[in-house]
Amino acid sequence: MLKSRVKYNQAQFITSAPDISKLPPDTGIEVAFAGRSNAGKSSALNTLTDQKLARTSKTPGRTQLINTFSLGEDQRLIDLPGYGFAKVPLEMKKKWQKALGEYLQRRKCLKGIVVLMDIRHPLKDLDMDLINWAISSNIPVLALLTKADKLKQGKRKAEVLQVRRALAELNGDITVHAFSSLKGIGLNELAWKLDEWYLGPFVKDKTEATE
Ligand SMILES: Nc1nc2c(ncn2[C@@H]2O[C@H](COP(=O)(O)OP(=O)(O)OP(=O)(O)O)[C@@H](O)[C@H]2O)c(=O)[nH]1
Ligand SMILES: [Mg+2]
Secondary structure: OOOOOOOHHHOEEEEEEOOHHHOOOOOOEEEEEEEEOOOOHHHHHHHHHOOOOOOOOOOOOOOOOEEEEEOOOOEEEEEOOOEOOOOOOHHHHHHHHHHHHHHHHHOOOEEEEEEEEEOOOOOOHHHHHHHHHHHHOOOOEEEEEEOHHHOOHHHHHHHHHHHHHHHHOOOOOEEEEEOEOOOOEOHHHHHHHHHHHHHOOOOOOHHHHHO
């Protein structure tokens, strides 16, 4: 059982927006899942919510709209279109990359970004662009190294450490974890970070915290 404060399994689909004008009002808190095409964004959302909410596919470029899911109380999860996939008609690519850029730049209720990268190919140029943009916009980042089930434990740990070290140099609010939708690796860490973004830090003993 997922031990989280927010009930992610109660997430409900709201809308698929082709551009930001079709999104729900820009209020409350949104957390967006972003990353290269095929990195495993939709799969991670489905694992977190324990539902088949977001469409997944072997073919990169599956998610072409800004998919919005409600957690109630003006809290939303956002599945963004992937970037960096070459084999898509240019016109289509332009359209949905524009939606992605506009979302990132204009959405005021965006509280945190989950950047998903295949653990075997992390920190590509476009990933770094996104992470650097988030830091300069003061938006915290959770970097999830996806498909961690594809690596043995030793290699997996080494890869996480290497990415942590590289991103620490940027001096931003960045957390790095291994993740696997298939095996549930990193699922609690994802839920806890999102809890923090939606509800604030977890305080164990309230009297202690006020001292
Ligand atoms: N082995 C393994 N495969 C995974 C995992 N997560 C996703 N995949 C596979 O990776 C492919 C892409 O997953 P999606 O979740 O659709 O990726 P996406 O990032 O949403 O892709 P776009 O919508 O195209 O941007 C699918 O074939 C998934 O089954 C994982 O944890 N382990
Ligand atoms: Mg997707």
